Amino acid sequence: xxxxxxxxxxxxxxxxxxxxxxxxxxxxxxxxxxxxxxxxxxxxxxxxxxxxxxxxxxxxxxxxxxxxxxxxxxxxxxxxxxxxxxxxxxxxxxxxxxxxxxxxxxxxxxxxxxxxxxxxxxxxxxxxxxxxxxxxxxxxxxxxxxxxxxxxxxxxxxxxxxxxxxxxxxxxxxxxxxxxxxxxxxxxxxxxxxxxxxxxxxxxxxxxxxxxxxxxxxxxxxxxxxxxxxxxxxxxxxxxxxxxxxxxxxxxx
Numbered sequence: 001x002x003x004x005x006x007x008x009x010x011x012x013x014x015x016x017x018x019x020x021x022x023x024x025x026x027x028x029x030x031x032x033x034x035x036x037x038x039x040x041x042x043x044x045x046x047x048x049x050x051x052x053x054x055x056x057x058x059x060x061x062x063x064x065x066x067x068x069x070x071x072x073x074x075x076x077x078x079x080x081x082x083x084x085x086x087x088x089x090x091x092x093x094x095x096x097x098x099x100x101x102x103x104x105x106x107x108x109x110x111x112x113x114x115x116x117x118x119x120x121x122x123x124x125x126x127x128x129x130x131x132x133x134x135x136x137x138x139x140x141x142x143x144x145x146x147x148x149x150x151x152x153x154x155x156x157x158x159x160x161x162x163x164x165x166x167x168x169x170x171x172x173x174x175x176x177x178x179x180x181x182x183x184x185x186x187x188x189x190x191x192x193x194x195x196x197x198x199x200x201x202x203x204x205x206x207x208x209x210x211x212x213x214x215x216x217x218x219x220x221x222x223x224x225x226x227x228x229x230x231x232x233x234x235x236x237x238x239x240x241x242x243x244x245x246x247x248x249x250x251x252x253x
Contacts, residue, residue, distance in 0.1 A: 003252065004197050005032060006042035006063060006184055006210065007243070009053055011203040013041070014240040016222050021057055024244035029057055031253035040187075042180045044146055044166065044206050047071060047079055048107045063183030065144060066164075066176050066206065070183045077186065079107065081142035082163065082175065088138050090161040090175070094148060099158070099173075101148035102129055105140045111147055121149035124169045146175035166206050180210045199252075201243060202227060218246050 007013045012130060014021050032039050040061035043050050050064035051071055062071045067081040087103075100117035104110065104127070112126045112135055113119065119129045127147070137143065150158070150173040155165070160175070168174040184198060195214040201225040202211065211217040211230040219231035220242045228234050235246035247253040 001197060002036055002038065003199055004038040004040070004184075004187065004191075004193060004199070005252075006040050006180075006200045008202040008204065009041060009043045009045060009050070011222055011238055012201050012207075012220050013053075013238070013243070014056065016203075016237070021242060022239060022244075024241040025238075026057060028247045028253055029059070032247065033058065035253060037252065042184065042200060042202075042210060044174075044176050044178065044180075046104060046109065047076065049109050061187075063187070065154055067179040067182035067184075067209070068177045070186050072187070072190075077190075081144050082145060082146070082177070084140070086161045086163055087143045087146060087175075088143060090146070090159070090163055091137050093159050093161065094191060098152055098154070099148040101146060103125075103135075103137055103140070103143050103147070104145040105143055107144065111145070116148070118149060118242075122147075122169070122172045124172050135198040144176075148173055148175075166204075176210050178206045181212060184210060184215075201246070203238065211228065 029039050039059050041050055041054050042063040044066040045064055047064045047069045050062045054062045060073050070077040072233055100121045102111035102113035102118045109127050110130060110131045112132050113135055114135050116131055149154055163175045164178045165173055165175050197217040200210045201218045203220040205224055207227055217231045219228045219234045221237035236242040
């Protein structure tokens with residue numbers, strides 16, 4: 001039976017705190033496809049970024065944007081942004097003196113801020129930060145992500161207006177969707193798949209929604225304890241051949 005595999009990126013596909021994909025992982029992915037299985041990413045990253053990573057490991061499909069985008073065989077099936085009214089309400093209420101912010105209005109690894117404060121407040125430079133004093137978030141047609149400077153504990157005083165959020169780094173909070181299972185469900189419906197055909201791999205708290213009891217879930221050895229509790233199987237760390245070992249254990253390769 002053809003099985004559909006979905007892999008988180010950071011800390012799952014790549015080694016923790018790096019962008020390096022272990023050679024054993026690359027080989028496991030190649031063998032999965034050689035054996036007739038389907039492989040795709042399941043990530044919070046924006047589509048353009050996620051698809052570039054997918055292609056680098058031989059994949060042509062991805063669930064990205066935390067479930068709000070699906071790319072199949074290089075074709076974008078759908079791509080939704082954050083709810084604009086909630087984004088405007090959130091940014092209206094956010095104290096920019098304490099929490100400078102930036103938004104990602106395009107499908108690109110670029111975020112836009114109204115001034116230099118955000119760039120000075122954070123250390124993360126994975127996204128290019130552009131300053132546009134004329135930026136009016138109320139007039140944007142799409143917002144894919146919101147970044148804001150935040151120190152641990154400060155988030156307790158923030159009104160998120162119902163928007164889902166995750167830590168991007170020790171000084172940056174990220175507003176983004178966290179329901180990867182939505183994209184997987186879309187693929188299941190499109191191809192008429194059963195729950196028994198789904199396998200998910202992850203390590204972080206934004207993987208919780210796809211660690212469903214009806215699907216096969218594999219937590220990496222470096223996964224958060226709460227995710228391990230939901231997993232049906234715990235493999236080795238990402239940097240200790242965890243994906244390869246799990247695939248061999250279950251006879252998928």
